[in-house]
Amino acid sequence: MRRQESPGTLSEMNTRVARTHAAVMDAAIELLLEGGPDALTVDGVVARSGVAKSTVYRHWATRDDLVADVFEHLAPQLDPPDPSLDFDESLRTLVQRLADILADDHWRRVLPALMMLKMHHGDVAQIEERISSEQIDVCGDVLRRGMAEGRIAADADVQTLLALLTGPLLMAGLTSVVPIDKVFVDRVVDHFLAGARPRTTD
Amino acid sequence: MRRQESPGTLSEMNTRVARTHAAVMDAAIELLLEGGPDALTVDGVVARSGVAKSTVYRHWATRDDLVADVFEHLAPQLDPPDPSLDFDESLRTLVQRLADILADDHWRRVLPALMMLKMHHGDVAQIEERISSEQIDVCGDVLRRGMAEGRIAADADVQTLLALLTGPLLMAGLTSVVPIDKVFVDRVVDHFLAGARPRTTD
DNA sequence: CACGAACAGTACGATACCGTCTCGTACCAA
DNA sequence: TTGGTACGAGACGGTATCGTACTGTTCGTG
Numbered sequence: 001m002r003r004q005e006s007p008g009t010l011s012e013m014n015t016r017v018a019r020t021h022a023a024v025m026d027a028a029i030e031l032l033l034e035g036g037p038d039a040l041t042v043d044g045v046v047a048r049s050g051v052a053k054s055t056v057y058r059h060w061a062t063r064d065d066l067v068a069d070v071f072e073h074l075a076p077q078l079d080p081p082d083p084s085l086d087f088d089e090s091l092r093t094l095v096q097r098l099a100d101i102l103a104d105d106h107w108r109r110v111l112p113a114l115m116m117l118k119m120h121h122g123d124v125a126q127i128e129e130r131i132s133s134e135q136i137d138v139c140g141d142v143l144r145r146g147m148a149e150g151r152i153a154a155d156a157d158v159q160t161l162l163a164l165l166t167g168p169l170l171m172a173g174l175t176s177v178v179p180i181d182k183v184f185v186d187r188v189v190d191h192f193l194a195g196a197r198p199r200t201t202d
Numbered sequence: 203m204r205r206q207e208s209p210g211t212l213s214e215m216n217t218r219v220a221r222t223h224a225a226v227m228d229a230a231i232e233l234l235l236e237g238g239p240d241a242l243t244v245d246g247v248v249a250r251s252g253v254a255k256s257t258v259y260r261h262w263a264t265r266d267d268l269v270a271d272v273f274e275h276l277a278p279q280l281d282p283p284d285p286s287l288d289f290d291e292s293l294r295t296l297v298q299r300l301a302d303i304l305a306d307d308h309w310r311r312v313l314p315a316l317m318m319l320k321m322h323h324g325d326v327a328q329i330e331e332r333i334s335s336e337q338i339d340v341c342g343d344v345l346r347r348g349m350a351e352g353r354i355a356a357d358a359d360v361q362t363l364l365a366l367l368t369g370p371l372l373m374a375g376l377t378s379v380v381p382i383d384k385v386f387v388d389r390v391v392d393h394f395l396a397g398a399r400p401r402t403t404d
Numbered sequence: 405c406a407c408g409a410a411c412a413g414t415a416c417g418a419t420a421c422c423g424t425c426t427c428g429t430a431c432c433a434a
Numbered sequence: 435t436t437g438g439t440a441c442g443a444g445a446c447g448g449t450a451t452c453g454t455a456c457t458g459t460t461c462g463t464g
Binding site for chain 1: 237238314359368370372374380389
């Protein structure tokens with residue numbers, strides 16, 4: 001049991017294993033985006049990637065594991081804004097990054113599938129839980145800062161504020177009736193700040 | 203080609219045809235809600251409804267037609283508010299009715315499947331298009347009235363306003379992190395009106 | 405009652421998919 | 435060079451599903 005160089009993340013190496021792994025992953029992602037989760041079949045991946053089925057099952061124990069790994073691989077990451085920014089700029093960059101995620105074609109096609117599968121597929125539910133909780137944490141930090149600085153009503157529920165802030169973005173991303181551009185992002189932020197600020201008269 | 207009494211909607215009669223039709227429909231809806239679109243299979247419907255497969259195929263030419271019919275049958279209808287109400291009350295009842303739809307367990311479980319299937323399934327896409335356009339019309343009428351009465355900035359885009367108004371509801375319905383109750387509805391309306399009203403200083 | 409339409413039941417062929425297995429080959433480091 | 439590992443190719447069994455075909459039965463209406 002020799003350790004050669006402690007591989008760390010598999011995908012960062014360029015071994016034969018990493019190459020086939022990546023080939024399978026790419027094909028699986030393509031199939032998922034083209035035809036939804038039902039189109040992501042083992043045989044389909046084998047046909048498109050050129051990787052043998054026996055090799056696929058050497059990397060993933062079952063099809064569900066592959067599906068889960070694909071979602072994991074596609075999940076976006078919401079970086080918190082630079083702490084040196086003031087609250088307004090923090091909120092704007094945060095919303096802009098959320099908008100970038102929802103404007104991405106890949107994620108926009110995968111999101112409905114994720115929402116649907118999380119109700120009937122335990123592993124997917126776990127992945128969705130992790131993704132959303134991470135994003136909620138990042139957004140919650142910014143909102144709480146706004147409350148501390150008196151820009152947002154301190155008696156408001158953070159979860160409710162989160163729905164009010166990010167709901168319009170989700171709506172725009174899912175329905176595609178409104179383009180997610182900088183104009184829309186600014187509108188969302190302005191709208192949110194106008195509706196969430198503390199009451200001057202009480 | 204005799205017309206007996208112009209049956210109108212099939213499901214409103216109580217013939218044998220209507221009974222089996224309804225039995226299949228009920229079973230199909232149950233299966234869809236329990237296990238998603240993949241669980242809505244012809245054999246499953248046959249097993250649960252007690253209707254023979256040959257009978258199912260007498261009513262629906264193919265499985266996809268049955269699936270589409272189920273979504274059609276489950277689609278909620280958004281009634282426009284009473285015109286005698288003033289703008290504020292109209293908006294509140296409208297949002298309340300939207301909230302009722304999104305709080306309904308049936309529709310909440312079906313909505314993600316609808317969003318997903320509309321990308322890869324032509325018939326479902328058509329149904330989704332019809333549903334959303336109807337709802338957009340109803341909401342748009344109310345918003346335009348608010349603009350005419352000077353309660354909403356007249357230079358705003360209706361689609362954008364729609365995203366700002368209904369987005370939080372959609373967010374709450376899909377993620378279930380915020381309960382969709384009267385408190386939330388009032389919060390959404392107040393928030394929207396605060397952010398969308400015309401600027402007093404210009 | 406008589407008769408046709410609708411129904412139940414079921415066997416069947418055709419695919420599609422999953423996961424296992426075997427056999428021979430190509431890579432890569434010691 | 436050599437040995438182990440990963441890989442390619444594909445057959446295979448088992449299962450699930452769709453859609454059709456066929457036979458006999460039940461319903462409801464004239």
